[in-house]
Amino acid sequence: MNHSLLFRALLICVPLAIGGCGQDSGTDTGTSTGNQSNAEGVIVDVSDPNAQFVPVLSYRTGAYAPNGTPVANGFTDYLKLINARDGGINGVKISFEECETGYSTSRSIECYERLKGQGPTGAAVFNPMSTGATFAITEKAPVDKIPLITMGYGRSESRNGGVFPWNFPIYGTYWTAADILITHLGNINGGLNNLKGKKIALVYHDSPFGKEPIPLLEKRASMLGFELLSIPVTHPGVEQKSAWTMIRKEQPDYVLLWGWGVMNSTAIKEATGVRYPRDQMYGIWWAGSEPDVRPAAADAVGYQAISMVSSGQAQVHKDILSYLYDKGLGSGEREGVGEVLYNVAIINAALVVESIRTAQSKYGDKPLTGEEVRWGIENLDITEETIEKLGLTGYMYPLSLSCSDHEGKRAARLHRWNGESWEYSTDWITADDSVIQPMVRSASDTYAKEAGIPTNACDS
Amino acid sequence: MFYREAGQFKTSYKADQAVFPIFQDKIFVAIWLFIGFVVVPMLASEYMFRAIFIPVIIMALAAIGLNLLVGYCGQVSLGSGAFMAVGAYAAYNFMIRVPELNPLICFLLGGLSATVVGVIFGIPSLRIKGFYLAVATLALQFFTDWTFSRIDWFTNYTPSGSIAVQPIEVLGVVFDSPIRKYFLCLVFLVIFTIIGKNIVRGRIGRAWMATRDMDVAAEIIGIRPVYAKLSAFAVSSFFIGVAGALWAFVHLGSWEPLAFDINLSFSILFMVIIGGLGSIVGGMLGAAFITLLPLFLNQLPVWLGINISTAMISHLEFMIFGALIIFFLAVEPLGLARIWQITKEKLRLWPFPH
Numbered sequence: 027m028n029h030s031l032l033f034r035a036l037l038i039c040v041p042l043a044i045g046g047c048g049q050d051s052g053t054d055t056g057t058s059t060g061n062q063s064n065a066e067g068v069i070v071d072v073s074d075p076n077a078q079f080v081p082v083l084s085y086r087t088g089a090y091a092p093n094g095t096p097v098a099n100g101f102t103d104y105l106k107l108i109n110a111r112d113g114g115i116n117g118v119k120i121s122f123e124e125c126e127t128g129y130s131t132s133r134s135i136e137c138y139e140r141l142k143g144q145g146p147t148g149a150a151v152f153n154p155m156s157t158g159a160t161f162a163i164t165e166k167a168p169v170d171k172i173p174l175i176t177m178g179y180g181r182s183e184s185r186n187g188g189v190f191p192w193n194f195p196i197y198g199t200y201w202t203a204a205d206i207l208i209t210h211l212g213n214i215n216g217g218l219n220n221l222k223g224k225k226i227a228l229v230y231h232d233s234p235f236g237k238e239p240i241p242l243l244e245k246r247a248s249m250l251g252f253e254l255l256s257i258p259v260t261h262p263g264v265e266q267k268s269a270w271t272m273i274r275k276e277q278p279d280y281v282l283l284w285g286w287g288v289m290n291s292t293a294i295k296e297a298t299g300v301r302y303p304r305d306q307m308y309g310i311w312w313a314g315s316e317p318d319v320r321p322a323a324a325d326a327v328g329y330q331a332i333s334m335v336s337s338g339q340a341q342v343h344k345d346i347l348s349y350l351y352d353k354g355l356g357s358g359e360r361e362g363v364g365e366v367l368y369n370v371a372i373i374n375a376a377l378v379v380e381s382i383r384t385a386q387s388k389y390g391d392k393p394l395t396g397e398e399v400r401w402g403i404e405n406l407d408i409t410e411e412t413i414e415k416l417g418l419t420g421y422m423y424p425l426s427l428s429c430s431d432h433e434g435k436r437a438a439r440l441h442r443w444n445g446e447s448w449e450y451s452t453d454w455i456t457a458d459d460s461v462i463q464p465m466v467r468s469a470s471d472t473y474a475k476e477a478g479i480p481t482n483a484c485d486s
Numbered sequence: 487m488f489y490r491e492a493g494q495f496k497t498s499y500k501a502d503q504a505v506f507p508i509f510q511d512k513i514f515v516a517i518w519l520f521i522g523f524v525v526v527p528m529l530a531s532e533y534m535f536r537a538i539f540i541p542v543i544i545m546a547l548a549a550i551g552l553n554l555l556v557g558y559c560g561q562v563s564l565g566s567g568a569f570m571a572v573g574a575y576a577a578y579n580f581m582i583r584v585p586e587l588n589p590l591i592c593f594l595l596g597g598l599s600a601t602v603v604g605v606i607f608g609i610p611s612l613r614i615k616g617f618y619l620a621v622a623t624l625a626l627q628f629f630t631d632w633t634f635s636r637i638d639w640f641t642n643y644t645p646s647g648s649i650a651v652q653p654i655e656v657l658g659v660v661f662d663s664p665i666r667k668y669f670l671c672l673v674f675l676v677i678f679t680i681i682g683k684n685i686v687r688g689r690i691g692r693a694w695m696a697t698r699d700m701d702v703a704a705e706i707i708g709i710r711p712v713y714a715k716l717s718a719f720a721v722s723s724f725f726i727g728v729a730g731a732l733w734a735f736v737h738l739g740s741w742e743p744l745a746f747d748i749n750l751s752f753s754i755l756f757m758v759i760i761g762g763l764g765s766i767v768g769g770m771l772g773a774a775f776i777t778l779l780p781l782f783l784n785q786l787p788v789w790l791g792i793n794i795s796t797a798m799i800s801h802l803e804f805m806i807f808g809a810l811i812i813f814f815l816a817v818e819p820l821g822l823a824r825i826w827q828i829t830k831e832k833l834r835l836w837p838f839p840h
Contacts, residue, residue, distance in 0.1 A: 086795070086797030087801060131741070135738070139533050139536045161742070162739065181646075232635060237645060240645060
């Protein structure tokens with residue numbers, strides 16, 4: 027009797043729960059049965075023997091969902107657009123599968139293992155979308171011969187292709203970002219030497235992501251004579267009272283915010299609480315998007331962040347809207363197209379697609395293996411013409427990679443939140459490679475020594 | 487019918503006190519060992535090894551360890567994640583600071599370090615009981631989280647606080663392929679299960695159980711609570727510490743302090759509770775349940791060909807997982823091990839229940 031009651035309760039509860047969830051989840055992948063006819067040729071099955079498989083690690087749930095969702099939408103939208111508009115890369119369609127990681131490293135590894143062998147030739151390239159996961163997958167990628175593109179995150183020393191042949195931190199590492207921010211602070215103070223005696227606080231996510239910039243900032247602090255105050259914030263970052271109490275007490279001249287997910291909007295609210303001026307706060311590029319500032323509303327005005335790309339719509343967005351969203355095939359909401367993180371993901375996906383295209387020029391127009399795609403990434407050469415062809419003029423900058431430099435370019439602009447949108451507030455700022463290069467060298471040498479791998483993969 | 491004991495006479499004390507007194511149980515265990523050592527390695531894919539078997543085996547070791555403490559000695563602990571962290575970081579430090587040591591010895595030394603920490607943090611158990619003790623062990627969890635992310639010496643001054651290790655090498659054999667890693671973990675599990683089983687049915691285990699059932703009475707019949715409780719903490723932490731070293735070196739390969747956070751402690755405790763308190767096989771069943779069910783739920787829609795977004799799958803996974811835990815605990819509060827026992831009893835009479 028008891029059992030049958032329980033069963034009945036479950037029978038009633040489970041469909042209710044599913045129905046309830048379906049209503050508030052706004053992220054329909056567009057693959058529901060109603061769109062099946064439209065999806066023809068846009069969503070390609072992973073088992074298709076003529077398609078190039080691209081794995082997608084994403085997080086649409088958990089504390090990092092506000093930021094993970096636009097990234098996942100942008101990335102998958104671009105892949106779908108290539109299928110819908112161009113009929114694939116030189117005729118080779120892209121198939122992809124999303125795997126939810128929740129920004130957890132262990133779940134990311136499980137997703138990596140699950141997806142690496144899918145498709146006719148295995149995974150083309152992984153984008154871990156998490157620095158913690160990048161550290162873990164860096165150990166596995168050389169064994170499985172699958173390259174990693176970690177655009178704007180990951181291990182900073184991994185730009186040294188001689189030690190890390192499989193890692194590609196294209197578009198800038200955290201050391202580059204930190205150096206650009208310090209250079210900017212020097213610029214507004216009339217020269218780097220004027221930073222002497224200043225106090226700069228780093229409020230960081232207590233994870234490999236947040237800790238990455240510390241070595242560079244410490245080196246810069248000792249070079250320039252400013253005082254560095256490192257304040258960790260525990261995952262997921264909703265509890266920051268003590269951090270901002272300390273900032274009120276210490277009154278640093280500048281605060282660098284190295285946050286992700288709900289940590290960013292919380293930090294801006296806390297800064298308002300202790301009346302720390304928002305125009306003295308600078309975020310990493312992952313702390314400079316709409317989900318970070320919108321919850322803080324007007325309090326966020328004046329907050330600046332380094333930017334890989336800002337918000338706005340280029341030609342490619344118009345294509346995405348007409349080829350996908352008008353047909354009900356978009357990954358997210360129409361309003362989200364053109365937000366900062368959406369655009370970051372578009373560029374990331376464009377780098378993936380162009381790498382595969384480059385690899386095809388050597389290996390032929392067919393699904394390629396990870397090893398072949400790796401060659402394509404390393405020989406990537408994005409020129410102004412390519413960017414125009416991609417419909418990303420003004421949104422992407424030219425770069426070319428080489429074995430010794432897997433980063434491409436070390437420059438970025440800052441953008442400022444004006445209450446409505448993000449707009450660029452500075453010109454291009456270039457990081458000082460004479461500071462970063464020796465650090466990359468020594469860190470990657472240490473890694474090579476511990477791992478027992480050669481440092482001269484470029485020479486062969 | 488299948489578990490018919492009729493005709494199995496115990497003619498000596500030795501036979502009566504055997505680990506598996508019933509003949510059918512011996513066959514059953516032999517079949518499981520055969521599956522583990524022969525069938526699985528022949529059939530499993532790389533994904534199965536890396537994402538399913540290896541984590542389950544290591545977690546089973548940790549769950550057995552915690553079960554010794556919680557299930558047999560009745561001391562509730564929320565510090566298993568911390569003991570695993572101590573085991574992992576200690577093994578790492580032994581390995582990099584004394585490179586000539588055999589990695590397996592480093593794992594055991596990692597376990598011993600966890601033992602030391604376990605005994606120190608077990609001392610409060612002499613005065614604190616029940617839920618209050620759980621809170622005290624929670625302190626250990628936060629303490630280790632802080633230690634390993636703040637004291638750079640433990641992570642060998644890596645700037646990001648993330649440690650990467652190479653596949654271990656024992657006597658010229660490099661444990662890099664999934665199948666080798668699987669065998670390594672399986673051998674560890676089998677050895678530690680035998681040790682655990684024999685401890686709990688011996689003098690020490692009886693002292694633990696007496697303490698669990700009524701500590702005042704246990705003291706009166708001559709069991710020293712200090713000795714019983716601290717030995718339970720020591721043995722349990724050793725098991726969990728070794729599991730932590732395996733988790734870090736064999737399963738993860740690269741980890742950050744967050745890998746051993748409070749969530750890990752909770753899931754090991756859930757494994758013990760769902761699997762069955764005070765049962766060795768319960769630890770294994772619980773580990774399999776808690777580790778595999780989310781993966782199973784997560785992939786089920788794809789296998790069934792249902793197209794729903796990954797976010798939706800993830801939400802459903804949490805809901806169904808939670809509902810199933812409540813369902814299991816409502817139907818059988820004594821855990822999966824008890825369900826297994828009932829099945830055996832039913833099989834004894836089946837197909838003629840009268």
